[in-house]
Amino acid sequence: MSTQMHAITVTVNGKQYSRQVEGRLLLSDFLRHDLLLAGTHVGCEHGVCGACTVIFDGAPVRSCLMFAAQTDGHRIETVEGLAADRDHLHPLQQAMRDCHGLQCGYCTPGILMTMKVFLEDNPNPDEAQIREALSGNLCRCTGYQHIVEAVQLAAERMRK
């Protein structure tokens, strides 16, 4: 039973991957260990901290609360897909850097993936909306202030 494998083909950051996965393999572990995309961080593994947030079919979700077997035929974006290349960060990444929106960086990938979709849906958010959208991502370093400022700066730059 434990060894039954499922064939999946999933698109991650625009690239197709075909793999055999065990039913119980979490999406977070699949991304990190099978695809070697370790930018998706694993914090609490029960859906509370938000570090493992990825974009699944256009919506940010907890990758620790999904199974890899569920992603067959679906589309996933992870933090590795954000920047065009080393010298061209996504506006959110650049703003996080400029505003000191991270210290240890553990929560950052989850925050970036959450905020990417948030800014697409709300190009001109106020501070309260940003804080509400951030409520599902725990950060223990920054106190959130600089993250909020980074999102405001990114929104401003992306509107131009």
Add this chain to the structure above:
Amino acid sequence: MKPAPFQYVAARTIEQALQLKAEHGDEARFLAGGQSLVPTMNFRLTQPAMLIDINPLHELAGLGNGPAVRLRIGALTRYRSLERDPATARHLPLIAEALPLIAHPQIRNRGTIGGNLAHADPASEMPAIVLTLGGRLRARSAKGERWIDAADFFVGALTTALEPDEMLMEVELPKAPPRSGACFMEMSRRRGDFAIIGVACIVRLDEAGRCAEARIGLCNAGDGPVFAARASASLTGRTVGSVEIGEAAKLVQSDIDPGGSIHASKEFQRHIAGVLTTRALARANERARGAA
């Protein structure tokens, strides 16, 4: 933290899913949004032998008209869809007000109303709301289907009237009637946490402005969602003012049996239930007057 081994099956049809459930009973669990089930599997508190993934069954999702002035919401409808559907704010204002308080955006992107109701967490908002609205739920098995009133559906903590071979298909709720107002309020320690106490109130007025019907329900106030029957009935036929609301809040406090926790004693929960009932009833009453 990794789930124990299980057999994963992506359902192709409702019939196939029901057949598998009939064969495996309590050993099998349906996987909807997974936002409550998967954490318990990661902790290995739940170790089903089989997961029947119903996410491919798109026909189980969506919001549509039921008979008369009722709406039907498919079990696989995600909170995200309810938040974005204008029909929610228009016809189900109680749900519209509660949705932003349910966990976090990432959880609402995935979590489903049917999964939540079948999970039946007493602290969760939606069971209390469906009970307060007097909704009913459709269950189906390989043998047939039946409707279950919300009052009979929620049996206790994490326990429903669903049989081991049944799947929850949809929930049917009344649209907000004319001259009515609703209000949902909760208190939690942090945004998105489970409520220490949550209160759902509906007030419907007659043409003279008296209360024709009031309904008050609570979450995290007992073994399951609680409908405060005495408090609700106490308002019928009366012009609702601060005296009537105060009396109803006292009845609520004496009718609930909250469990208490390290974060909030039973006494504190009871106190908060009184405060929130007072505020939510007043707001629902104001809104009913505004709608009159």
